[in-house]
Amino acid sequence: MTEDEPRQQTFQLVALAEVDARRGEVQKLIDAVPRILAARKKESRDAESILKAQREKLQGFRTHLKSLELDLAEREAALSKANGNLLTAKSNAEYSLLMAEITRKKEEKGKTEESILEQFEVIKQGERLVVEAEQRLVEAQSEYVEFEQRALRELDSHHADLAKHDERREQIRRAIHGDVLKIYDRAYVALGTGIVPAEGRTCQGCFSLLTPNDANRLLAARNLVVCKMCSRILYDPQVLQASSP
Ligand SMILES: [Zn+2]
Numbered sequence: 001m002t003e004d005e006p007r008q009q010t011f012q013l014v015a016l017a018e019v020d021a022r023r024g025e026v027q028k029l030i031d032a033v034p035r036i037l038a039a040r041k042k043e044s045r046d047a048e049s050i051l052k053a054q055r056e057k058l059q060g061f062r063t064h065l066k067s068l069e070l071d072l073a074e075r076e077a078a079l080s081k082a083n084g085n086l087l088t089a090k091s092n093a094e095y096s097l098l099m100a101e102i103t104r105k106k107e108e109k110g111k112t113e114e115s116i117l118e119q120f121e122v123i124k125q126g127e128r129l130v131v132e133a134e135q136r137l138v139e140a141q142s143e144y145v146e147f148e149q150r151a152l153r154e155l156d157s158h159h160a161d162l163a164k165h166d167e168r169r170e171q172i173r174r175a176i177h178g179d180v181l182k183i184y185d186r187a188y189v190a191l192g193t194g195i196v197p198a199e200g201r202t203c204q205g206c207f208s209l210l211t212p213n214d215a216n217r218l219l220a221a222r223n224l225v226v227c228k229m230c231s232r233i234l235y236d237p238q239v240l241q242a243s244s245p
Pocket residue numbers: 203204205206207208227228229230231232
């Protein structure tokens with residue numbers, strides 16, 4: 001390395017770190033898309049299960065109405081039979097008993113008729129809920145389609161950004177020595193950053209204090225300095241600024 005080379009390498013490394021950070025952000029956005037879509041999809045699946053439940057409930061209401069109607073038919077048959085018996089009554093006492101029975105059967109029939117009317121209301125309400133659930137499902141599905149289209153458009157633009165960052169990244173990496181890249185890459189893969197500033201003689205990656213020797217070497221900027229604790233490459237922002245090309 002020439003005397004100025006470590007500085008140039010540091011510039012390139014800082015630029016590389018910036019590109020890698022931006023790439024990381026874009027990659028995060030790309031990775032989040034399937035998760036966000038799945039969460040949105042769940043909303044329309046929930047609307048589907050609500051609709052299914054409302055339809056099943058309505059079916060139950062209708063089944064109950066059928067059984068009430070059968071009940072009513074039976075009660076009507078029993079009533080007309082009792083009315084027939086009235087004609088064959090052999091005594092006043094028997095007649096009175098039959099009359100009492102007919103009254104009771106009329107009351108029962110009236111109650112069943114009331115229940116049927118109530119059940120019609122229950123069914124009407126159930127039908128309203130089904131219609132509402134159908135509307136919600138249609139809304140949720142069209143919202144999802146809209147959201148998905150937007151998300152896929154964004155995904156396209158994220159991929160375009162990523163391609164740009166990748167190109168810039170390759171360009172920068174070509175200007176950095178292979179052995180320096182190895183140090184950077186190892187720390188980047190393990191810790192998420194390959195180069196960090198040192199401020200107040202402290203590594204800003206792991207916050208451990210630099211040895212006086214390393215602090216001096218950093219100031220002289222003739223060698224690359226690596227943090228002894230975290231193995232990230234260090235740079236002094238002020239030195240870098242003062243010598244910016
Ligand atoms: Zn460190």
